[in-house]
Amino acid sequence: MSGSSQNGETNGPSKETSEADLSERRDRLNRMLEGQRAAEDAERKSQKSDAPGYAQAMKLSSEFIAGIVVGGGVGWICDHWLGTSPFGLIVFLLIGFAAGVLNVLRAAGEVAHPEARMKRDETQDDDRK
Template sequence: MDEKRGSGDPDTPDTGNGGLEGRSESLEARRQRLDSELLARRKVEPGKSSGQSSAKGFALAVKLSSEFIAGVVVGALIGYLMDRFAGTAPWGMIVFLLLGFCAGVLNVLRSTGAVASSDPSGHSRTGDRSGDRK
């Protein structure tokens, strides 16, 4: 336990910075290598920055929420007008509000692609032919 710091040889006196010069050079080289590896990993593909992806996510959220709200509002408006002119209050409002809610959910599912919408000829909007399956 009588070893002194420095070169590691117990007979050599410690000069204070005996092994630090060699250590600092290797430390500096390792630090530069680490910096270059971190820069290589942090590089993002051109055209795909975090700001653009968050803006696209926000735009999608606004689109989906507006489609849902529009379905509910249109259903409530139709129900209110039906109640007003036919005198069936509050049943028209209740029925058409529920129908508007269902229409809003269906619009959101169509927009996200969870439900494929098809035209009357049997072709879906994505190009898949549901009527031609064998």
């Protein structure tokens, strides 16, 4: 390089060439950055998609366990109050298990909630009339 180009002084033809080179380099850099941003966005979306799945799993498992625990607790209290030891616990534990399964199915959307089922039945009755 000559001394004049190092001092920032450029001649006409080399200035046009350098602007074209800079423009080309800038375009390449922009394309590379767009690719990086797209990759980062895809990674961020995949990380976010795991969180709702974990939340749904925790919700379903807690509803199932809560049904069993409440059923067992009610059965244990009934046994101590009525003196019918293990029968109340067994019966209410099974009822709690069934309630837990029903809660999981409702939360997953497989079974309609009672209010929604009643509204659906009312609209079907109105359509039949």
